[in-house]
């Protein structure tokens with residue numbers, strides 16, 4: 535069973551990234567042959583500062599390791615280190631139609647019909663399909679917002695196989711089995727997001743114990759009596775209970791029953807968070823200060839990824855009538 539997923543090189547992760555996606559990846563690597571990719575080529579589809587892209591890629595790579603992706607269990611690599619991705623990306627662009635790419639809601643949202651939008655933003659889903667198909671992945675753990683892209687990857691694989699013969703495995707989307715949709719601590723109606731400018735809205739994996747404690751203590755709750763899990767009417771406390779739930783693997787409802795006021799709940803939650811996040815922070819800082827180790831791990835991941843992706847690329851090229859030497 536093979537699993538592949540990708541993450542944008544946006545640098546420092548917050549607990550929403552950690553509990554929403556990364557914990558699933560960490561869990562997957564125990565039972566599936568896992569490939570995890572820092573998608574730096576996708577980052578080029580919007581305006582990006584070269585220095586930020588570079589540090590974002592290094593930090594994202596380090597974050598994944600710090601969060602528990604084990605380079606001995608998973609193939610962790612950077613997309614641009616594997617030339618088969620843009621190669622298969624082109625092949626996917628020549629498999630997809632303009633109409634299909636035009637229907638992608640992410641492009642419609644981000645592109646907004648502007649003339650100056652990059653062509654790469656339009657073809658982004660073709661490259662994403664290539665990322666997945668290159669590894670013959672069985673399953674792709676992704677968030678809701680990526681379902682449409684995954685559907686396209688399935689369509690493209692199916693079409694290619696029909697036109698040129700069985701070449702790609704048709705991947706299944708995977709709804710995360712654990713994990714949570716972590717909301718903004720200051721506005722629990724929104725997802726915790728990197729783009730929020732409000733300091734207390736999110737907890738980074740690099741936050742100190744003190745910062746974690748402070749942000750949880752200031753998290754928005756409500757003025758209802760007691761503690762209960764009621765996402766509709768009490769989204770702030772529901773969010774805290776859900777975070778607590780992914781840490782302890784207990785039901786949010788069961789956790790709520792143990793408390794009658796917010797103070798002790800927040801105290802116990804921040805203790806539990808600190809216990810999980812502080813070793814992640816320590817390992818991240820260690821890696822950030824040891825670029826040699828980081829580069830060696832990138833090499834290791836890339837060489838395994840190249841092996842697998844290159845084989846698929848050769849098969850696909852041969853099937854299409856490109857001369858392979």
Ligand code: TRP
Pocket residue numbers: 538539540541542573576661662665666674675676680683
């Ligand atoms: N588009 C994905 C996102 O924005 C990132 C991504 C790129 C990806 N290639 C992928 C995710 C392949 C899963 C599989 O989150």
